[in-house]
Amino acid sequence: MPHDHHDHDDFHHDGMSPSGHPYRADNDTPLTYWQVMEIAIRELLIDKGIATASEIAVQIDTMDARSPADGASVVARAWTDPDFKGRLLQDASAAARELGFDIGALRLIAVENTADIHNVVVCTLCSCYPRNLLGLPPDWYKTRAYRSRVVKEPRRVLAEFGLTLPLSTRVRVHDSTADMRYIVLPARPAGTESLSEEQLAALVTRDSMIGTGLPKSPA
């Protein structure tokens, strides 16, 4: 949007931040009430010594660095190391920590898909999600449609994601809480016997660890 309060001869180029860089696209929309509140709260916390600007920046970087690739590496390890898989199904928090992931205080539970059982994860009450292994949840995970329906008609919801399961497959839906979160251990795809752990991890999608999808097939 135009910055019409700036002269064209102004030192700052239109659309540039005080440091002379372009604003991020998402910073250049009209300011909203809630954005003003975020800025004000953040500054008050900094002024009062409760948090520092760098702590906030580090926390954003930490969250940005988390992605479904983290969960995928845990899944690929479980596919290639039966002992690790046993530990993962016993205590997923401890097993994920073995691989260097910070799981915090929450209890993480891995649920295994087999030839007969398909697991799906939801948080019907809010938006609890294994964010330490998958990053922030997709928008649809937080919607009324997903939260309400997946516990009632999971097959129909999965079909809307393009996943149609045979009626012989038992579908289990797991409802998360703030302190207890689930991650799906998808079944290893057929024809992947010769793949490395890294190649296997590349097949593991975010949705396959929520249960609304399956891992990719090997190319």
Added chain:
Amino acid sequence: MDAPTVPPMTEETGRRWHDMGGLKAGPLDATQHDFALWEKRVDALMVLCSAKGYFTVDGLRRALEDMGEDAFETMSYYERWVASINNNLLEAGVYTVEELGRRMQEVMARGKTYGEASGG
């Protein structure tokens, strides 16, 4: 006696609005948006304030649930989160309503975009 501030369970369902598992709802919308910087900052403030003991995830949820269904339908996810964080920090006495109001006025006076108002 003060009037109750928590909305009651509805007679029809015996549950509060956020307890929506199993209820009828429309089709899935898998549209995804990238999180804006201000949204990531809200998320970071929640993580830091809870790690430092100013409030808990249960406090976050209590305020979100007390906002009611209208807020869920009309505000975005992180708009509701920042409102809840604010409620919790006011309750914890971290700052006053007056301090917040004054700071919000100052922020608004800086410019018309988020970039300008937050200093880039």
